[in-house]
Amino acid sequence: MSENRTRFRLDQRRAPIYEALEQFRQMRVVPFDVPGHKRGRGNPELTAFLGQQCVGVDVNSMKPLDNLCHPVSVIREAEELAADAFGAAHAFLMVGGTTSSVQSMVLTVCKRGDEIILPRNVHRSVLNALVLCGAVPVYVNPEVDKRLGISLGMKREQVAKAIKEHPNAVAVLVNNPTYYGICSDLRAIVKMAHDAGMLCLADEAHGTHFYFGGGSLPVSAMAAGADMASVSMHKSGGSLTQSSLLLIGPNVHPGYVRQIINLTQTTSGSYLLMSSLDISRRNLALRGRQVFHQVADMAEYAREEINAVGGYYAFGKELCNGNSVFDFDTTKLSVHTLDIGLAGIEVYDILRDEYDIQIEFGDIGNILAYLSIGDRPQEIERLVSALAEIKRRYHTDGAGLLSQEYIDPVVAASPQEAFYAPKKSLPLRETEGMVCSEFVMCYPPGIPILAPGERITKEILNYIEYAKAKGCSMTGPEDPDILHLNVLA
Template sequence: MHLEKQGKAPIYEALLKYKSMRVVPFDVPGHKQGKGNPELTEFLGEKCLSVDVNSMKPLDNLVHPVSVIKEAEELAADAFGAHHAFFMVNGTTSAVQAMIMSVCKRGEKVIMPRNVHRSAINALIISGAIPVYVNPGVNKKLGIPLGMSINDVKKAIEENPDAKAIFINNPTYYGICSDLKSITELAHRHDMYVLVDEAHGSHFYFGPNMPVNAMAAGADMAAVSMHKTGGSLTQSSFLLKGERLSTGHVRQTINLTQTTSGSYLLLASLDISRRNLALGGKSIFEKATALANYAREEINKIGGYYAFSTELINGDSVYDFDQTKLSIHTRDIGLAGIEVYDILRDDYGIQIELGDIGNILAIISVGDRALALERLVSSLSEIKRLYIRDKSGMLDHEYINPEVVLAPQQAFYSDQRSVAIKDSIGRISGEFVMCYPPGIPILAPGERITGEIIDYIAYAKAKGSSLTGTEDMSIENIRVLEE
């Protein structure tokens, strides 16, 4: 990274210049710098609305950048150690989909862990690519999926030498990392591309003593959610690319689905956040890691909770651990993670990232403060005192290995009918069922519905999980393939 260049923020600077010119707008958006929507201007502020503008020559065009956006892309690539960086304004979802669609045609295989975000399986439905699932290891005590084992990846490659790519989470939602460098080297020896979902790993590029990032590991592409841990606005991300793929081809693929009206609020937030992290990321994430480790230590002193960390590292399916993820196992105090999640929000005014059947997750990043973490620790201590109960009868698993019968695209577009979930055992699902967050499917199109899955769905609903994915919003019915 060339630090002397990183002080620039070309998109932000171009917007400031545009604002100073007091241009009279006869283009879109129709609110005309906020004048046409005073309530929205009052809510978001005149400064914000005045730079919610359309593409024009002085501000470049995201679809075909030649000036300020092009320069901002080059600075981002330099900051992240990538060959090229694309600004993404349709979320990391569109970055994940662009990665898969850039390298896989209809009918071509991609090796991936089954605990991927739904955006990856959506990409298979859109593109017609065929998944070869490597079931991740599972930590039975915590009930969480781990990373991909090297031997499992080797086996998948041997059995599918025609696969085009390997897709890897770095890290998982819970902070667990696979051996990214070894898997990348193995894939490249077999002439396969390596695609990395780094939705939760933007800090890996800037923090000290972090797990290896995708570009440093030699991966071909990485989808990086700057808005999650890097400080940019929600829905803004980077798609990073190595040297093996054509920049023009990837941009064409992005442009298949990304808006032609890129938000300059999102673009500027990426530009400014990249500059902040390039210049000060080391100290920012050093502090975030220290705060997370302090909170982890204090939570483990309470007893009953287990805030897990690097002690899980086993050199394979848990090759490394992201210490900024404050993942906490709650089942030993007799509460599901989602119950603790709800109590924290409703009774203590604390919103954490997710609660699932056995765990909660607090994301610690650029904006966290020690006082807020003290409040979280004391609230968890009080919740234990007030709500602790016998843990017998609690569901003791989180990840269920799926039985994949059909490719996602084939299942999604097959003839289907709706049946009651309780009557669906043995049928093939035509849609998703997932708790959101984290958005990892319990069921995906083309997978066999089992009694274990139905029990899990019923338990998650009873505990208050937010279930999504089915056409039936009440999740009483599910669409299955016609037999």
């Protein structure tokens, strides 16, 4: 490749997939291929809903537009630009969400029987991957903040102990950050993993903006030396829902990763999703540092105003302790609600139903308002005012409210072994002491309360019933009403 060509490809003002689609649109090609709506003509209601501009570029892979399964032209250029923007050795455009990125990451490093060290408060996509490949989790159970009821990061000494006790583990996986914005000491964990001959993987579903923090936000996985990172561009990066990036460092073979991705990812990659990744990467590369500085400032202002209301606790960097909370993502607006006598999910419902404000999630004790590149100060003011009014109208005694979000699991079998084992369905309360063979979780955030292979305890059953009664959106089991659970026969 010539030096001029290299400079041309690394010009972050370019968006090669978007440019190729624009050129294709102007050519007025007659379509005798899929999709069958034929640029929207065959589905006028869909065209009216989404617009001709959108359905006109909902096209299939073809030579001028490259192929996601084996990119050689514009998609490859877009991946190289993404790798450059994020400081990675290679980047993969993912159209199956960050779930697909996380699963590809785990499947790349793990095979049946391998051990992988990870915190238990991972997204279900991590455990799904273990079901698929047969790897065995070695859990580093996180500490819990007693006041907030939330799980924290992994302590350095916990990781060191797990590595020492499981020297044949293939990798350490880290949340960077957690849903609540809490970060472990990623640089130290990367070094420990590498010193032991292991890889380090990062779930950065909620950390896209770390790559454009300019030192004011926690360290990104690639900057910390991690080997692979799953980056949810559609969350804080501005791309369309279900679009994501998988980043790798220099010690991982990109050709093998592509083969792993192609095991599960669609062969009909959406050009709407890919072009949104391309355009969003360009936007972040050119303006991300300035934009995320403003987002962090808005979040800090919101924290101050919400805490001034009283009763609520919008937590921030004061949680940092140098270890289990090594750093905090200041763009995360997480608010503890129990002191006004309401569960987080109750505040979530009131905000939506009575104030037309949709926040990211509410759980047993907290809410999360997700701030990113599209937020404006006037919306922050509206949220603060609504929370103040909710406190005035609904403040009550909080006696009897649960606070603990995280319960340490008792692992009795590997996720794959339990998922595929003979099973039986029992009424919820009759499952105490049994081994679960399916997932149970509140979504969002999608962190399992129970995963296949874990023993069901009275504490867990109390939590499930309480979360259901409070209105948490429960997912996972075969029984949609979660009146029964599948357990090992």
